[in-house]
Amino acid sequence: MKFAHISYDAGTVRILDQTKLPADMEFIDLRSWRESAEAIKGMRVRGAPAIGILAAYGLAQAARAAAGPAGAVAGAGASRNGASAHDLMSALEDAAEQLGAARPTAVNLRWALSKLLASARALAAGGASEQTIAAALESEARALHEADVESCRRIGRAGAALLPVGVSVLTHCNTGDLATGGYGTALGVIRSAFADKKLAHVYVSETRPLLQGSRLTAWELAQDGIPHTLITDSMAAHFMQAKAIGAVVVGADRIARNGDTANKIGTYGLAVIARAHDVPFIVAAPLSTFDAATGSGADITIEERSPEEVTLLYGRAHAPAGTHAANPAFDVTPAGLISAIATEGGVLRPPLAGAIDDMLSQEHEGSTATLEAAKGRAK
């Protein structure tokens, strides 16, 4: 994309409203952390890494609002700072709780919030002023945004290396620029494979109910000139039976310690169908998607969204009035159906549990170099 779909300036987050795509390119300004939380809840920005970034900016907004204008308390003594920093931290904890609750499944959201909260706490403990803390959170949110783009490029290269020349892939939902800081996870793999001249074709599943495949992924692929065919979610098995699809590449909203992966509803069915056709099933996700606190898929909360997302299209009901509809936004693919996970630290291969444990402990030490070792062991 030629523009940032999320940008931040002086307490305002400007986002491209993804609910209006592809018909309208409408940017909206989020002027408070509450507006940012609402935008996440309403899926104006969606995609696990992207909502992590928006939540980080949201927390920066909360800090800026709580700190007041720069210089307001200039010259105040340390104790005065300490008390105010305490108030600021309370405001931040409250904002983080509500931002984190906006969507329950993707872990990147809470990962980003935890990271920023920890920084704020450390600064507060060191006697920093509210303004200093607020400025630091703004910087950290921006840094997190920039790092996500770089992670996506590394994920893209790692994932593309797994694909053979001439491959046609199926992808689900949207995992591109719009789902991340930029470039994309699964779509980053596709972009990288296309750049490497390996990619023949992309099958895009429309991704009911909210049609992120047709509205967003087809839109991104068209912008990049990557050849693609839109299909309904129900056609995937037919095209695998016809041997038209050589790999499935998807993103992730949360990866448990054992490798079980929550992703957009429909992903698990694709994994089952891919396995039945001996088609590799590749997950592409940044390290922030792995959650050490989640042992397995059974521990993942699946967000249940409004049934009207299923029964209405453009405000018009296609089911009879009063029809009961289910709307789980995600499903869980067991680790055993996943051929590989492409991360910015390299590729994890089955058995995933050990590879993930190694990776998480290395990450804890802040080292990405050692990820390569984890990757090696996993092989």
Add this chain to the structure above:
Amino acid sequence: MKFAHISYDAGTVRILDQTKLPADMEFIDLRSWRESAEAIKGMRVRGAPAIGILAAYGLAQAARAAAGPAGAVAGAGASRNGASAHDLMSALEDAAEQLGAARPTAVNLRWALSKLLASARALAAGGASEQTIAAALESEARALHEADVESCRRIGRAGAALLPVGVSVLTHCNTGDLATGGYGTALGVIRSAFADKKLAHVYVSETRPLLQGSRLTAWELAQDGIPHTLITDSMAAHFMQAKAIGAVVVGADRIARNGDTANKIGTYGLAVIARAHDVPFIVAAPLSTFDAATGSGADITIEERSPEEVTLLYGRAHAPAGTHAANPAFDVTPAGLISAIATEGGVLRPPLAGAIDDMLSQEHEGSTATLEAAKGRAK
């Protein structure tokens, strides 16, 4: 339903326009066989048995139009009759060809046309007048319509007998009143199981792209007070993983001699997913769905419909302008994934090829009693 969705009177077929459901109950009059063919092509009536019935009425319309008003040639001699009957047969062959081409996959369409054409030929060969032939085709079309309702009730009982008490089933597309002469095939099984107090719940897959599940099946189930939940096609695997679904019951558009079954796109994926979860996969279809001339699924022509059915919803594009979309209307489920086929002649079980061969040869002899023997052998 309290009304017939297809009825015939004096050369006019009145149909409920299924493309308008559930928002509008709009009946339209088809005044010629060409209008009937257009209604089949435009899916105003759809469902393999239902389009067979409409095609039969269409051929009766063609005969009536070609024969002219009753009594017009009263008193004409045998040779005059013979020549006119020859013209009538030419008109009928032409109409049958175009009615049969309206949709290529369902075999019931061509089965009904062949049956009526054979009757007309026999009458013509016996020296019957055009009026006699036309009247006979009207009677035969009505009889075929009535027989389909009775077949559906028998299919329903046969299929319901396969289900355990307390079962929740998943069904795909619409196979009910609206897809048949009345009662339904897979939905007939569901109706019968509900009447037997065996049925706990029905999961209705919405069936993209044309949403027959949400528009038609949810509508029929609501009318009958059968508890149901609408899901997107992509949710089926999630609910099987959650053990919410005890059986999948679907209809069929064509069953090959080896048991491979063409049905609405998405059926094959459901069969793969059902097998992976050890969930029985039951096909419900009348004998007219079996095609002795089709050896296996590889011989079945899959209708490719307009990409706009995938990219537009209520006339509004949800994919970017120019997006290439695939739209195969059907897929083929290999016999090996089918647990049983419920027919009006009883239940066929694997290995299906032998059971079908027996059944087709018995049917050829016009005996349904011997179907029970075929069924026995298949067990």
